[in-house]
Amino acid sequence: MTTSSKLIFLGLDGATWIQLDRFITSGKMPNLKSIIKEGTKGILLSTFPFTSRTSWLNMLSGANPGKHGVPHHIVGGKHEIPLVHNLLSKNNIQSIIVNHLVIFPPEKIKGIMITGGFSTPPSSKNYVFPRQLYDEINDTVNGYIPALDPSIITKIEQGEIEEAFQQLNEYGKKIVKTSLYLAKKYDWHFLLTILENTDYLHHFFWDKPEYLERFYIWLDNVLLDFKKLAEANNANFIIVSDHGFGPIKKHFLVNSWLSSENLTKLGKPNQVRKILNKLKINRRFVRKSLSIIGMREIASKLTPSELKKMVPIDENEMGFIQENSSVFSEAYNEITVKMDNPENYEKTRNLIIEKLLNLEDEGTKVVKEAQKREDVFSGTFSKRAYDIQLLLNEGYCWSPLIRENFFLTSKELKISRVGDHRPEGIIIAIGPDIKKSHTLSKTYFHWDICPTILHMMETDIPSYCDGNLIREVFMEQSPFFTKPISKKEISEKNF
Amino acid sequence: MEKKSVKISSKLYNLINEHIQNSKDEFNSVDEYIEYALSQIFDNEMNSQYSKDEEYEIKKHLKDMGYI
Numbered sequence: 025m026t027t028s029s030k031l032i033f034l035g036l037d038g039a040t041w042i043q044l045d046r047f048i049t050s051g052k053m054p055n056l057k058s059i060i061k062e063g064t065k066g067i068l069l070s071t072f073p074f075t076s077r078t079s080w081l082n083m084l085s086g087a088n089p090g091k092h093g094v095p096h097h098i099v100g101g102k103h104e105i106p107l108v109h110n111l112l113s114k115n116n117i118q119s120i121i122v123n124h125l126v127i128f129p130p131e132k133i134k135g136i137m138i139t140g141g142f143s144t145p146p147s148s149k150n151y152v153f154p155r156q157l158y159d160e161i162n163d164t165v166n167g168y169i170p171a172l173d174p175s176i177i178t179k180i181e182q183g184e185i186e187e188a189f190q191q192l193n194e195y196g197k198k199i200v201k202t203s204l205y206l207a208k209k210y211d212w213h214f215l216l217t218i219l220e221n222t223d224y225l226h227h228f229f230w231d232k233p234e235y236l237e238r239f240y241i242w243l244d245n246v247l248l249d250f251k252k253l254a255e256a257n258n259a260n261f262i263i264v265s266d267h268g269f270g271p272i273k274k275h276f277l278v279n280s281w282l283s284s285e286n287l288t289k290l291g292k293p294n295q296v297r298k299i300l301n302k303l304k305i306n307r308r309f310v311r312k313s314l315s316i317i318g319m320r321e322i323a324s325k326l327t328p329s330e331l332k333k334m335v336p337i338d339e340n341e342m343g344f345i346q347e348n349s350s351v352f353s354e355a356y357n358e359i360t361v362k363m364d365n366p367e368n369y370e371k372t373r374n375l376i377i378e379k380l381l382n383l384e385d386e387g388t389k390v391v392k393e394a395q396k397r398e399d400v401f402s403g404t405f406s407k408r409a410y411d412i413q414l415l416l417n418e419g420y421c422w423s424p425l426i427r428e429n430f431f432l433t434s435k436e437l438k439i440s441r442v443g444d445h446r447p448e449g450i451i452i453a454i455g456p457d458i459k460k461s462h463t464l465s466k467t468y469f470h471w472d473i474c475p476t477i478l479h480m481m482e483t484d485i486p487s488y489c490d491g492n493l494i495r496e497v498f499m500e501q502s503p504f505f506t507k508p509i510s511k512k513e514i515s516e517k518n519f
Numbered sequence: 520m521e522k523k524s525v526k527i528s529s530k531l532y533n534l535i536n537e538h539i540q541n542s543k544d545e546f547n548s549v550d551e552y553i554e555y556a557l558s559q560i561f562d563n564e565m566n567s568q569y570s571k572d573e574e575y576e577i578k579k580h581l582k583d584m585g586y587i
Contacts, residue, residue, distance in 0.1 A: 075586060097586045099577050100568055128568055142580060145573035174576070177583045227584065324575070356586045366542060424587065441585055 027117060027213060027482040029457075030259035032250055035218035036243075037076055037125065037141075038226050039265035039450050041067070047240040055248040056452075059261075063454030064497050066464025068473070070267040070447045072400045072413040073097065073357040076142065076223065079266035079449075079470055080126045084108045086474030086489035090403030091516040094126075096355050096410060104405060105488070105516045108477050109133050112214055115483045119214040122203040123170075136206055139170065140199070141220040146171040164205050165198040172224065178312075180228050180440045188228070189235050193242065196221040200246050207253055214481060215259075217250075219243075226269040230443030251454065260455030260480065264473060268448040273419030275437055276390055278353035279345060280430040285379055287372070288351040290343030290426060296334050306336040343426045351376070357422050358410035369411075376412060385420075385431045392417045402490075404517055418446065451494075457502035468494055480504055484512035527553070 047053045048060070070079045071088070075097035078089050084107040089095030093104035103126070109119045113134040121133070123140035130137040130153035137153045138161065144151050151170040152158045162168050172195050179188040196219050203217040221239075229235045247263070254261035282288040293301060300306070314320035337344060345352045350362045351372065359376060363369040373396055380394040397409040416422060421444040425437060434442055451468065457480070471491030478485045479493050498505040535549045546552040569577060581587045 097581065099574055099581065102568065142577070142584075145569065145576040146580075147576060148573060171580075174580050174583055321572075354587060364538065364542060421585070423585065439585070 027115075029480055029482065030213050030215075030257050031477065031480055032207075032215045032254050032257075032259050032261045033217070033477065034247075034250055034261070034263045035080070035125075035216070036222045036263060036265045036450070037218060037220045038223035038267060038269050038445065039263075040226070040268035040270070040446065040448065041450055042268070042270065043226070043236060043240065044450065047237070047244075052237060052241050053244040053247075055244045055251065059247060059251060059263075059452060059454050062460055063261075063452060064459050064462040064464060065450075065452045067467045068264055068449040068451040069467050069469050070445070070449055071469065072395065072415065073355070073410075074267050074415065074445045074447055075356050076220075076266050077101065077126055080218070081107070082470040083264065083266065083473040084126070086471050086478075086486070086491045087516060088401055088403060088471060088490050089409065090401030090406035091488060091490070093405040093408060095397070095401055095405070095408055096358060098355050103127075105519050106486075108474055109135075109137070109214070109216070111478060111483055111486070112481055115481070117213050117481055117483065118211050119216065120203070120206050120210060120212040121216045122206065123199045123218045123220065124216070125218050125220060135212060135214075136210060138168075138202065141171055141218070144171045146173050161202055161206075165201050167198075168202060169195045169198050172220070176224070177228075177440070185229075185232065185235070189238070192221045192224055193239070196242075196246075200249070204249060204253060214477070215253075219246075222265070226443040227441050228443070230269070230271050254455060258456055260453065260457050262477075263450070263452040265449035266470070268446040268450070269443050270418050270446040272421045272434055272442055272444045274385065274421070274431045274433055275423040275425070275439075276385075276416060276420045277423045277425050277427055277430040277432065278359065278414075279424060279426050280342070280428070281383070282351055282353065282359075282376075283343065283426075284430060287376060287379075288349055289346070290349075291346040292343055293336060293341065294334075297336050300334070301336045301341065306338050306341070307332075308338050310335055338425065341426055342428050345426075353422070354424055355410060357414040357416070359412040359414065361411040373412060380412075380414070388419075389417055390420050390431075391415070403488075415447065453497050457498050457504050459497060459499045462496075464494070465496060475509075479507070479509060482510075484510050486516075487511050487513045488516040522550075 048057045077094060077097045081092045081094050081103055085092040085103060085105050087105060091105060094101040109121055112119055116134060119133055119135040121137045124137060125141035126143055128139045128143040129150050130139045132153055136157060139151045148170060152161060176188050176191050199219060207215050225239050250261060283290045311320060314323050353359045361369060361372050363372060377394040380391040383390045393415040395413045397411055397413060398406060400413050401409050472494050475485045475489050475491045476494045493509055532549055535552055539546050539552055
């Protein structure tokens, strides 16, 4: 081990200054107020496609998705280059990681790793390394929750708001308790904890101020607990988010829009599908009904896919993406263009981008940015990205649903999501090396975090990193302020 | 690196060859293309993270959250 420095790193998925400032001003977050007064704060920018999986990987690898290999938020996808914990392990530095959102199954590291959140199946028992800590962790918190049970969304849809909120809180509380317990009992130099309930809260409770207030009062106490832990260990303490958040005014139904512009041909429901739709029998209804009688999983396995395809996807569907479609949108903020002929491919992408940038809803521009994948990603794995990357203007949210209209409210779509990701995340730091009462002079990117952690942990920064050390976070008397950057020449292709 | 021969149908060979000629991909030969394609399939199979049931759980979550 080559460092004496200790670092506590707390990730708040989807935390935004919009809410934090509000609760600091109203006096509900006195601990955060004092952390900011004694430390440094700033904005940390997310990048395309502004989802958690890519953003956390950008942050923890120091590289853009074209290099780390996961440029989207769909099932699976493994990082192709080392993350911070891999590099620290190699340098014999002990880490404790609780609720790593982008790893599953847990990796063998020097220390402890608990995976969780959207990458870990809620039913899995394989989320702890080393495995012999599984019982101890579960006993400590009376049953650890590696990932939220999807029933939380059903509860919100059915108006069981208090129950859903309690479920969300329970999830967060167990992560915090586990992290503090492990940090007190076991050795560490790098303690990484990620809370995912901020993301759920903002997606589903953005318009429910009384719940937001209850949550932020709890979070303020959590920040105090981690601050005390940092002080007891003479550690620096950094808090970050992977993206910001904002309210949803309208959903932009990209496939419906592509169809209206004759850029894609959607499948039209056949007679059976139309009748089922009229009878309000859709896949959501079937899934719910089967769940109630406990037959869902068996029915899902036994039903032939051709039969499944006859059931409408959801209420009011007006069409569906066909298997041979060459233009469609199936993942958040992204559009696929599948064409063999390079000339047609370019022409189609240019046309879609031009139309998107001119698209207006009631006099308001809807699309802030529409980019070709090669213009926003660089590296060996850029081709894994979808062909067009989108950033919508504030208030608009990407949707894969297909309806007659392509701008609809959450109420019109009968969905309970009221908040959506925005690029502007947060960074807050406090500790023996951190500048006091300072606001960062510029906006930093997620990939600047990995080099900054490695610098503080006296570990070489790989030369393929896109990010740079955030030197202005350190006070001038700190050795981290003056110490030269230690880089290791290596390509992302070497792994 | 030592290479070994495998046989594929002439029809597939010609289709791949035509695809390479017409596209701007960085493949210089059918051999290169096939080596890349097969290693991708092999890697995916070997590195499969989830069982079928687990994959279903994850996919459902992403759908419910509006990401896919």
